[in-house]
Amino acid sequence: MSRVRGPNSALTEFLRERGIDALAIRQRYEEAQREQGEGGQNDGAAQEGITEEDGVVTVSSATSSRNSRRQSSEPAARVRSRVSKKKKRDAEDEDDELILDRIARPKPGQIEFCAECNNRFTVTAYSKPARDGGEGLLCHSCGSKYAQEEKKQKKTQISSRKKRKSVAAALLDKQDVMVPKLQDLCIKLIARYIDDVDMLGDIGEVNMDKIARILSRNRSLKDNTVRLFLVPSVKQLRFWDCSNLCSDSYKLIASFCPQLESLVLSMCGQMTDEVLDYFTEKLEHLHAIAFNGAFLIRNPCWINFFTKRGSQLTSVAISNTLRFDRTALQALVDNCADTLEELSLSRVGNIFAADLPLLLKLTKLISLEISYMRDALTDDVIIDILKLIGPQLITLNLDDCDTLSDRVLLEGIRPYCGKLQNLSLGLGENFTNEALATLFRDWEINNGLINVSLMRCTKVGDEGVQALIEHSAKTLVILNINSVYSLTDSTFHLLATSECEFLSQLDIGFVHCVGDKEVEMLSERCPSLQLIEAYGNIRITEVAKMKPGVRLIGRQSDTI
Template structure:
């Protein structure tokens, strides 16, 4: 973690501390404050005396504090209780920043410890931004201005255009309920009748006896909202179980006990696809009932089934055998190597496999996965060995050689030790039919290898790309990827790619007005914690990418409310300060 020094000039990571508002005000008034960081002062004042173990004398402490005290004259009234103010004139006020020697010593000691633990990495310094945040003198709102713009006028675009600023909110007015307020403010649009009905059902879910006949879309939305509100229990879960149901997804089974979980087999005998999240109370007895009663079950995904033993898993695979087409399991330490070996032998028709957060998920799993030659979708996430492993690299390449040609979706999330060889000798060479690729948090992938991969990969029509937290990737990687797949990409995740610059991000919308290689069909973009994202880039994305529906900008401190998003009525900007999100429309 790179700590900011609260300087007036832009810092390398452009992160401002709690005094950024004061610094902005002083800068607007033309006042320069020579406020140097503690680290810089310590480096300049380093003497042999500091290396001595003898305690400093009071005179030494007093002299060392002379460089800390700074006096700033400001033509304003001070309202801060943490500053010592001394009035010298009726129109001016002198604020003196002082600190006791004991407090300084304690703070310096703690800062020294933090600096050692979180030393900045010279190999991946965040790219410099081109915007700075100012505060409008009329409406007090934040807005961005080009860092090279010497204009001293501090007016936002609305105030400059003569629009009246928003009226201040009456603090005495009774606040709305948070959830209702979010729904009212979300995108300034009227909710559909379907959304209104769903919100009423969710509010009175404990009094509902049956849903009746509703569409699959509404059924899925109800399940998500009720699970999100933690209202799914033994009673409410029964509402989702009907004899004609062939597909069921329950997203928070924390409050469902063994009896409620067994009801799935009792009341849904035609079940073909079952997904249970946070099902911590499922055990061998429940799983055995599923394999005996659900004769049409083809797809099973469980998360949190840590009570199920390996004997129960092997028995389940023996019963489902050839009819099991999709299997997924997360957060279960009892699913070991013998289980994956049984799965590969007993379920040869498996087409989709999703394994993650398993305590024993190592490179030894990969040869058994390679035997599932009918797989078209594969996701392996967060293996137990996080470091680079030569055996893992060899096994991954061998696995992709066996099953890569027929794969359409590949996700290798959290493979910290994923090397360039896997990308170039495995995915690029064998996986030529992929439509979805996810290599999230592959921290060893280099920009040079990624550029070579996207330039020479023979795949066509890639729609989903996740390269988030691949911290070594830069502008060149993004440019090549968009040049190759910009016309087909609908989902792009570049979370935490700190090496990206504003010019690199603008490639998403086309560098020039007549640029053809940009994201024509992009509907989802996650650029959270990409420090270079600013109002100028975001405005260009909104203007050029007409199909955008969701943009995540968490941690992008250069994004303000000055961006005009009204030109795209279906767009949601998520993570921007003061933004609100409708609970009904959260995916």
């Protein structure tokens, strides 16, 4: 007799050491089940357990009535002990049942009858159990049939999950989920296989800009792909993520696009002095620049650029750099004073309050942004600037202006900014409710604002925002009151009943008084409303019904 034995599981060894036979266990288990059924008919529910003595497994049962008589004659502590032991035995019984089921399962190589078609088949390790919790196994043909159905169900689940993700992603991107235009499909396809495209040809600046945006979003704008956009006749280029471009690629822009008039380069951390000098030499028609993150460019290079090209610049936007200081600002002011209409300085770390009076020479400004530069903002400096350029100013952005006080509102904006249309005071945590209400109430020199941001103006409440609504309801297009915590639903009732016929975008994130009722009312009564952002508003749920054409994003249910 061969003594060669294959590998065994820990459970098999455990049972063999104690002389436990699988067939005997199964017979005793079935007997116990029958006794339990008979005992349930005669005396009520029976209690059973599997115990072991001297390597032999036995099944014992005791009726619930006998247990109750014993418990009534025993002390309470002993009763509790018996109850805990009973619970432990019940748990052990459940484990034993799982073990028995596993033992009772036919082993590979055995002959069984299919639970579905009743045909004989040989059991394998891949034989599937009967469906819907039935007993027995399935033959290969029946198992394959149901396996295919399971695959289809999984595919359906995956496709449904992808669809939900695409819907949520579109909402977060502020887009509609609809059948795309053929043109947009082609643009996405080009962007997807941009490395294999030799030449884009004449597809128009609008489509070129769309492709550039998609590539920037996917971090796919690289040295080899940027060449596709460099057409000699192009007059405007906007690259929103230049992090993968080397300095030589920047030079190609000036080499291949000599007619360039407007240039936007964002995240251009590899742009150097040599590149800007090359722009200065080659781009003779340039009149608008926006450089975000050009932190390698030093002051002498900025001074050279403004000295040679400043007289033709009408728009300058510089952000996220520490190497632009007073000397560079002085060069900008001295050389651009006669032409500059738009100036944006954001997160420019070496500009301070003592440097901003230089802007008083820029008398033609109609758009001014000084944001995220707390060290540069003081009441007196801003008021002096508004006294000079306020009467012609259309756009004013003072985001992250918590060093400013109500004086800017009452002594700067109210008396001088009669033509103002776009106002951003985000993170203005010192502006009070009363001052904002005074600014807008009876503000006769101003005909109404179009775009207003009061994001995180935490001291502002109903009075200030309602004064804004009463003043600008007929002109408002974009309103941001994100994190204006103290607002109540009365403000939104006023907004819904004030004939805001042009209001198209509304940000009410973290305004906790707003719920399903309020957003439904705004959706119905604001005819031009297209987008409501509601991040952090737990009272706005998926139950909220929006009219067709209105997107509500930021709900907890809008997850990817």
